[in-house]
Amino acid sequence: MSNKIRGTVKWFNAEKGFGFISPADGSKDVFVHFSAIQGTDFRSLDEGQQVEFTVENGAKGPAAANVFRTSHFDVTRANPHGAKCIFCKSVVVQVNMARIAIQSQLRAL
Numbered sequence: 001m002s003n004k005i006r007g008t009v010k011w012f013n014a015e016k017g018f019g020f021i022s023p024a025d026g027s028k029d030v031f032v033h034f035s036a037i038q039g040t041d042f043r044s045l046d047e048g049q050q051v052e053f054t055v056e057n058g059a060k061g062p063a064a065a066n067v068f069r070t071s072h073f074d075v076t077r078a079n080p081h082g083a084k085c086i087f088c089k090s091v092v093v094q095v096n097m098a099r100i101a102i103q104s105q106l107r108a109l
Contacts, residue, residue: 004052006070012045021051021064030055032064039069 005023007030012019017034036053037043045051050071053064 004054006050006052009045009047009049009051011047014044017043019045021053021067028062030062030064031058031060032067036063036065037067037069045069 005025007021007023009032010020010022010029012032014034019032020029021032022029030053032045032053034043037045045067049069051064051067052070053067055062056065057063
């Protein structure tokens, strides 16, 4: 299947790197692995977050692929201690790179 589907993250365990997405069309929940999440930041999803994805046949049934966030959550607001790396358990601080680039350009003026 290559059609893009919209859905809502039902739950996602960042420590284990997987969870499930509820498709907006009401069809069966779809498994999602952190490796399917697109983007340059921490590959995790938040419960209730809106996503767009395609479905592929996974080892145990349908699995989400090419997952893009269509709504963003502020990890530091949701968890004041920040998110934890799924590999080393250290605290991860997300940085808005676009904001930093603009601030750098303004300082150069």
